Amino acid sequence: MTKTKAIENCTSCNVRLVEAGFTRFPCPTCGETIARCVKCRKQAIRYICPNCGYEGP
Amino acid sequence: MNGSEDENSDGKMLISNDRYLSAGIHIGTQQKTEQMLRYIYKVRSDGLYLIDIQKTDEKIRDAAKFLARYDPSKILLVSTRQYGQKPIVIFAKSTGAKAIPGRFVPGTLTNPDLSCYQEPDVLIATDPYADQNAVREANIIGIPVVALCDTNNVLSNVDLAIPTNNKGKGSLAFVYCLLARSLLAEKGIETFDYAISDFEAGGELM
Numbered sequence: 119m120t121k122t123k124a125i126e127n128c129t130s131c132n133v134r135l136v137e138a139g140f141t142r143f144p145c146p147t148c149g150e151t152i153a154r155c156v157k158c159r160k161q162a163i164r165y166i167c168p169n170c171g172y173e174g175p
Numbered sequence: 176m177n178g179s180e181d182e183n184s185d186g187k188m189l190i191s192n193d194r195y196l197s198a199g200i201h202i203g204t205q206q207k208t209e210q211m212l213r214y215i216y217k218v219r220s221d222g223l224y225l226i227d228i229q230k231t232d233e234k235i236r237d238a239a240k241f242l243a244r245y246d247p248s249k250i251l252l253v254s255t256r257q258y259g260q261k262p263i264v265i266f267a268k269s270t271g272a273k274a275i276p277g278r279f280v281p282g283t284l285t286n287p288d289l290s291c292y293q294e295p296d297v298l299i300a301t302d303p304y305a306d307q308n309a310v311r312e313a314n315i316i317g318i319p320v321v322a323l324c325d326t327n328n329v330l331s332n333v334d335l336a337i338p339t340n341n342k343g344k345g346s347l348a349f350v351y352c353l354l355a356r357s358l359l360a361e362k363g364i365e366t367f368d369y370a371i372s373d374f375e376a377g378g379e380l381m
Contacts, residue, residue: 150330
């Protein structure tokens with residue numbers, strides 16, 4: 119698996135990643151780690167890469 | 176498909192606009208969701224929503240870059256949809272990924288006691304609604320989900336959406352072919368010996 123930096127908080131809502139079901143993945147454009155908590159994933163809340171400004175999903 | 180001959184003249188898009196249009200990638204549905212609004216170009220007089228091809232092209236390139244960061248054997252493709260089954264098998268064959276065409280056995284990602292248990296690092300779903308079991312299990316184990324989304328799809332539990340027509344035979348073959356080609360190109364492999372017709376459903380699964 120690609121090494122992703124272990125960031126502790128959700129990129130969208132900044133909540134601490136403690137509940138099972140969160141994910142971390144590299145930004146498609148710059149490779150910076152993006153983390154999404156369960157709620158943000160479920161509600162399809164937009165994330166923005168802190169490094170390059172890439173928007174998803 | 177030869178990479179250079181299909182390259183658009185300005186070099187910005189993976190393939191020319193006309194090729195996208197002829198494959199029917201832009202054809203959406205008569206329903207739209209809030210989350211897919213930003214990928215919709217316009218609504219036709221008969222109520223059909225059309226997808227913005229520029230954004231589709233952009234997202235295919237982003238998805239290829241994203242998938243190139245993973246080990247190909249750790250990429251899992253699923254398709255319950257009939258027309259997506261052959262494309263995912265050929266995609267898996269050309270890139271070294273794994274594919275589950277047809278029924279997704281519940282527990283494939285979560286139950287280690289099953290013989291078909293797998294531990295992928297990323298999931299590619301052909302339709303997040305039809306493949307909702309796989310998407311839900313990917314959500315439970317915390318792996319990112321890439322999905323081909325039509326105008327009527329909800330982006331719940333999807334981490335990277337590729338806006339496209341995910342119902343047509345031609346469009347699914349086209350998208351998977353482009354994605355496979357771009358993925359290999361990102362890895363530095365320029366030769367791609369498959370044509371779009373190889374991806375198209377209709378013949379026997381290989």
